[in-house]
Amino acid sequence: MIQGMSVLLILAGLVFFAAGSAGMLRFPDVYTRLHALTKADNLGLGLVVLGLILQAETAAFVIKLLIIWALVLVAGAAACHLVAQRAWSRFGAKEER
Amino acid sequence: MPSVSTARFSRRGARVRRFVATLVLAALLWWVLTEGQGLASPFFWLAVLGAAGATLVLPLSRPFGLRPTALPRFAGYFLRASVMGGVDVARRALSPAMPLEPGFVRYTTSLPHGAALTFFMAVISLLPGTLSVRLQGRLLTIHVLDTGLPIRESLEALESHVSRVFVMGPRPEDDR
Numbered sequence: 001m002i003q004g005m006s007v008l009l010i011l012a013g014l015v016f017f018a019a020g021s022a023g024m025l026r027f028p029d030v031y032t033r034l035h036a037l038t039k040a041d042n043l044g045l046g047l048v049v050l051g052l053i054l055q056a057e058t059a060a061f062v063i064k065l066l067i068i069w070a071l072v073l074v075a076g077a078a079a080c081h082l083v084a085q086r087a088w089s090r091f092g093a094k095e096e097r
Numbered sequence: 098m099p100s101v102s103t104a105r106f107s108r109r110g111a112r113v114r115r116f117v118a119t120l121v122l123a124a125l126l127w128w129v130l131t132e133g134q135g136l137a138s139p140f141f142w143l144a145v146l147g148a149a150g151a152t153l154v155l156p157l158s159r160p161f162g163l164r165p166t167a168l169p170r171f172a173g174y175f176l177r178a179s180v181m182g183g184v185d186v187a188r189r190a191l192s193p194a195m196p197l198e199p200g201f202v203r204y205t206t207s208l209p210h211g212a213a214l215t216f217f218m219a220v221i222s223l224l225p226g227t228l229s230v231r232l233q234g235r236l237l238t239i240h241v242l243d244t245g246l247p248i249r250e251s252l253e254a255l256e257s258h259v260s261r262v263f264v265m266g267p268r269p270e271d272d273r
Contacts, residue, residue: 015187016183016187019186019187019190019191020186020187020190022190022191023186023187023189023190026190026195027190027195027197028197028199029199031199031228031230031240032197032199032240032242034222034228034240035186035226035228035240035242036186036190038222038223038228039179039182039183039185039186039222039223039225040183040186040187040190042179042182042183042223043179043180043182043183043184043187044183046179060129060132061132063129064129064130064132067126067129067130068130073223074219076222077219077220077222077223078219080222080228081218081219081222081229081230084228084229084230084231084240085230085231087230088230088231088238089231
């Protein structure tokens with residue numbers, strides 16, 4: 001039962017990773033692509049982490065997974081802002097490709 | 098009014114405290130992530146000393162505190178918003194019509210510079226359809242996926258959540 005839930009959550013997470021990658025390829029400019037990557041991947045990783053927590057045997061492993069998720073969130077938000085700011089100072093609002 | 102020399106002296110104290118705090122926190126992180134192994138590895142020392150050393154050259158920020166009673170409500174809000182943000186962008190990316198109405202929105206925040214504002218900008222990028230692009234003074238430029246969404250309302254909601262969580266202290270020049 002718990003195994004099934006775990007697999008379901010991880011699969012759902014993978015769907016969001018796939019959607020993020022689809023957005024990365026299909027969206028028209030750097031800003032919209034950043035939306036796809038940050039939001040879909042954060043939710044995808046969150047679901048994968050949740051699925052793995054259900055299989056965790058020790059509390060230490062649960063804490064480790066949560067820290068990994070938090071670190072990816074922080075790094076993702078910071079990197080996303082850096083790329084967006086750089087794109088703005090290069091191209092401004094006119095950027096199309 | 099503190100004289101210039103005591104201000105400089107107290108700033109050094111704040112830097113040393115920050116250095117030690119980062120050292121301890123980075124070591125703890127490493128310890129948890131490696132599950133108690135690898136503390137003797139040269140990479141451990143490289144990473145931990147590098148992280149702590151970086152705080153010596155970064156400017157001091159305003160001290161701040163967190164309101165623990167406000168955290169559960171924020172966590173709930175944050176999780177709900179991340180799910181909505183992920184679902185929204187995934188739906189747009191996978192839909193054959195790819196409904197996008199991108200544009201830029203300007204928003205003037207009343208949050209003080211420092212941790213609260215940094216946090217606000219980071220969380221904006223996780224909300225449905227918004228992405229913080231740049232900050233000039235207190236004017237934020239935000240990229241939105243769909244200009245038809247109620248952007249201003251959701252930014253105001255996030256801002257009031259952030260101001261409930263953070264308690265900002267005085268600027269580092271003032272005292273300490």
